[in-house]
Amino acid sequence: MRNKAIVPSNTSGGVPARHQAVIEAKDLRKTYGDVAAVDGISFSVPAGESFGLLGPNGAGKSTTMKMIGAVTQRTSGTLSIMGLDPDSHGPEVRAHLGVVPQQDNLDEELRVRDNLLVYGRYFGLPMSYLRPKADELLAFAQLTDKAKSKVDALSGGMKRRLTIARSLINEPRILLLDEPTTGLDPQARHILWDRLFRLKEQGVTLILTTHYMDEAEQLCDRLIVVDKGRIMAEGSPAQLIREHSTREVLELRFGSERNATIGAELQGIGERLEALPDRVLIYAHDGEAALEQVSSRGLRPLTSLVRRSSLEDVFLRLTGRSLVD
Amino acid sequence: MTEEVATGAAAGTGSRAHSPAVAAAKARRWGAFYFAEQVLRVMKGYGWSILMYSVGQPVAYLFAMGVGLATLVEPEDAGAFGGVSYLVFIAPALLVSAAVMTAANEFTFPVMDGFKWRRVYYGPHASPLTPQQIAAGQIMAVTLRLLLQSAIYFGAVALFGAAPSGWGWVGIVVATLAALAFGLPLMAYSASIKDDKGQFAMVMRFIVMPLFLFSGTFFPLETLPLAVRWIGWISPIWHGTELGRVFSYGYEEPPVLTVVHIVVLVALAAMGWILTKRQFVRRLGQ
Numbered sequence: 344m345r346n347k348a349i350v351p352s353n354t355s356g357g358v359p360a361r362h363q364a365v366i367e368a369k370d371l372r373k374t375y376g377d378v379a380a381v382d383g384i385s386f387s388v389p390a391g392e393s394f395g396l397l398g399p400n401g402a403g404k405s406t407t408m409k410m411i412g413a414v415t416q417r418t419s420g421t422l423s424i425m426g427l428d429p430d431s432h433g434p435e436v437r438a439h440l441g442v443v444p445q446q447d448n449l450d451e452e453l454r455v456r457d458n459l460l461v462y463g464r465y466f467g468l469p470m471s472y473l474r475p476k477a478d479e480l481l482a483f484a485q486l487t488d489k490a491k492s493k494v495d496a497l498s499g500g501m502k503r504r505l506t507i508a509r510s511l512i513n514e515p516r517i518l519l520l521d522e523p524t525t526g527l528d529p530q531a532r533h534i535l536w537d538r539l540f541r542l543k544e545q546g547v548t549l550i551l552t553t554h555y556m557d558e559a560e561q562l563c564d565r566l567i568v569v570d571k572g573r574i575m576a577e578g579s580p581a582q583l584i585r586e587h588s589t590r591e592v593l594e595l596r597f598g599s600e601r602n603a604t605i606g607a608e609l610q611g612i613g614e615r616l617e618a619l620p621d622r623v624l625i626y627a628h629d630g631e632a633a634l635e636q637v638s639s640r641g642l643r644p645l646t647s648l649v650r651r652s653s654l655e656d657v658f659l660r661l662t663g664r665s666l667v668d
Numbered sequence: 669m670t671e672e673v674a675t676g677a678a679a680g681t682g683s684r685a686h687s688p689a690v691a692a693a694k695a696r697r698w699g700a701f702y703f704a705e706q707v708l709r710v711m712k713g714y715g716w717s718i719l720m721y722s723v724g725q726p727v728a729y730l731f732a733m734g735v736g737l738a739t740l741v742e743p744e745d746a747g748a749f750g751g752v753s754y755l756v757f758i759a760p761a762l763l764v765s766a767a768v769m770t771a772a773n774e775f776t777f778p779v780m781d782g783f784k785w786r787r788v789y790y791g792p793h794a795s796p797l798t799p800q801q802i803a804a805g806q807i808m809a810v811t812l813r814l815l816l817q818s819a820i821y822f823g824a825v826a827l828f829g830a831a832p833s834g835w836g837w838v839g840i841v842v843a844t845l846a847a848l849a850f851g852l853p854l855m856a857y858s859a860s861i862k863d864d865k866g867q868f869a870m871v872m873r874f875i876v877m878p879l880f881l882f883s884g885t886f887f888p889l890e891t892l893p894l895a896v897r898w899i900g901w902i903s904p905i906w907h908g909t910e911l912g913r914v915f916s917y918g919y920e921e922p923p924v925l926t927v928v929h930i931v932v933l934v935a936l937a938a939m940g941w942i943l944t945k946r947q948f949v950r951r952l953g954q
Contacts (some may be wrong), residue, residue, distance in 0.1 A: 376809045401827060412794055414793055414952065414953065415953055415954065416953060419926065425688075433691075433796075433798065434692040434695050434696055434699075434796035434797070434798065435689065435692040435796075437689040437692075437794060437795055437796045438688035438689070438692040438695065438795075438796045439688040440794070442794035444790060444794065446790075448786065448787040448788065448790040448791045450706065450710065450788065450791070450793070451708045451786050452713050453709060453710060453713070457709065461705070461709060462791065462792075462795065464702045464705055465695065465699070465703070465705070465706075465792050465795035465796065465797050466685070466691040466694070466695065466700050466795060466796060467686070467690070467691050467693075467694025467695055467698060467796075468685055468686065468691070472683045472684075472685060475683070476683075476685070476768060511792075512685075513685050513688075513691060513795075514684065514685040515688075543694070552949065562794075
């Protein structure tokens with residue numbers, strides 16, 4: 344039995360070769376009244392890359408995704424998707440994409456398999472193609488035994504997988520995922536990541552927004568850190584951590600009363616110190632060594648933890664705020 | 669094993685999706701039909717109750733009004749109803765009113781569902797379909813339901829012997845047109861509502877019901893005092909009903925009035941469509 348890719352890699356119809364840019368944004372802006380949701384961002388995504396937008400709620404990630412998805416018009420700047428301007432070629436751009444929105448918008452009154460069939464019709468796809476394709480995608484989303492269920496009988500994770508299956512019905516080469524795992528339990532998230540990873544292996548360009556640093560680290564080849572509609576940093580997860588943080592972090596808790604005032608007594612330990620309401624972070628190349636220094640000053644934290652730096656630290660460094668408020 | 673499941677393992681199903689360019693071209697041309705198909709599939713889910721309603725309602729109304737109430741007004745009042753029996757007089761009105769009420773349901777809650785509750789419109793909006801096509805598709809599907817329901821209603825009217833003229837069947841189209849004349853402006857209003865604070869219940873109570881009662885439905889509009897007669901003049905139910913009577917039993921009115929009915933109904937529907945389209949584009953594009 345030969346394996347068949349969910350999304351064939353050599354689709355006809357002028358698909359750019361790997362590494363050629365499929366999305367180009369230059370000085371992209373979107374304002375609502377006086378508020379700039381997206382305030383002049385530029386980036387370029389080559390074919391086959393997993394590209395992430397990392398940032399807190401309200402950073403402008405979803406607005407950027409809507410502009411890429413050709414459902415919201417930009418205020419200024421240039422944007423091209425597969426060489427097309429989404430503002431003038433909406434249907435053509437959308438025909439190239441698979442979209443997994445932040446909020447599921449499945450047809451709850453239709454059965455699981457019918458959701459895929461109906462969605463495929465929006466792309467003018469014939470039933471002779473859609474029927475086998477729907478079954479194939481249900482298998483991919485591990486929903487074969489739910490094919491005849493009503494959508495509202497599915498769990499949150501299953502609905503998410505069905506939404507992903509639906510987004511693949513037209514065999515898109517670009518998949519937009521807006522907060523794909525928000526609200527899912529850890530197990531459901533891991534199943535979803537695994538499915539997305541398989542798509543990535545098949546060469547699908549993934550554009551995803553997230554405010555989970557572990558998700559960004561797992562899935563993204565490259566990402567931009569966005570805050571208040573602007574790009575704060577750009578690079579691979581490892582690169583960003585290297586550039587904006589130390590190798591390790593020592594987390595100390597002295598109790599909520601003392602966290603803020605203990606800073607002075609910790610001066611000089613590690614390269615940098617960050618006092619948060621609930622804990623103190625000491626950025627150091629060697630976390631254990633830093634902890635020994637703390638003890639040698641006679642300070643006794645309630646808890647201590649040495650961990651590797653993450654994108655959360657990068658974000659904290661760049662914006663002075665944490666990702667999940 | 670897992671790998672096979674994961675990659676589909678659908679050996680032999682070989683067919684590929686057509687290119688994005690083809691998908692976009694097809695959607696540009698047929699998009700509204702594609703969305704109409706979705707709405708009809710959803711309607712099919714409660715098709716049985718639609719059918720029961722379509723058959724049960726006319727039979728109940730015609731029996732109660734035409735056979736029950738009619739015994740009180742006939743025969744000495746026949747002159748007041750243009751020389752026809754009371755049943756023949758009210759049948760076109762009931763046909764039009766039923767279509768308008770269905771439109772009042774189809775163009776309120778499902779629209780709210782599309783934008784807010786279950787966000788049904790946002791799925792197709794991410795596909796090659798345009799907001800205009802989504803609106804048009806829903807209207808097409810509802811129009812089909814209105815035609816079907818009115819045809820069934822007319823069948824019942826004919827069985828009760830309440831459509832003496834051979835042109836009575838035109839009432840099916842008239843009822844559907846009247847329903848759109850009322851429903852499309854309402855759809856534009858529904859599309860503008862951000863929060864449901866009971867507006868639809870108000871529409872039913874304070875717009876649909878008065879229109880139903882004061883549109884020359886159960887008695888000629890002329891019997892009403894001038895103070896409330898204007899309700900009929902602006903009412904799609906009245907225009908539809910008068911038009912229906914012309915076809916159903918050759919009701920005599922100045923020909924210019926017949927033209928006015930058609931113009932008013934078409935104008936209301938057209939205005940409703942333009943406003944709806946604008947509202948869909950604005951709201952989905954946010």
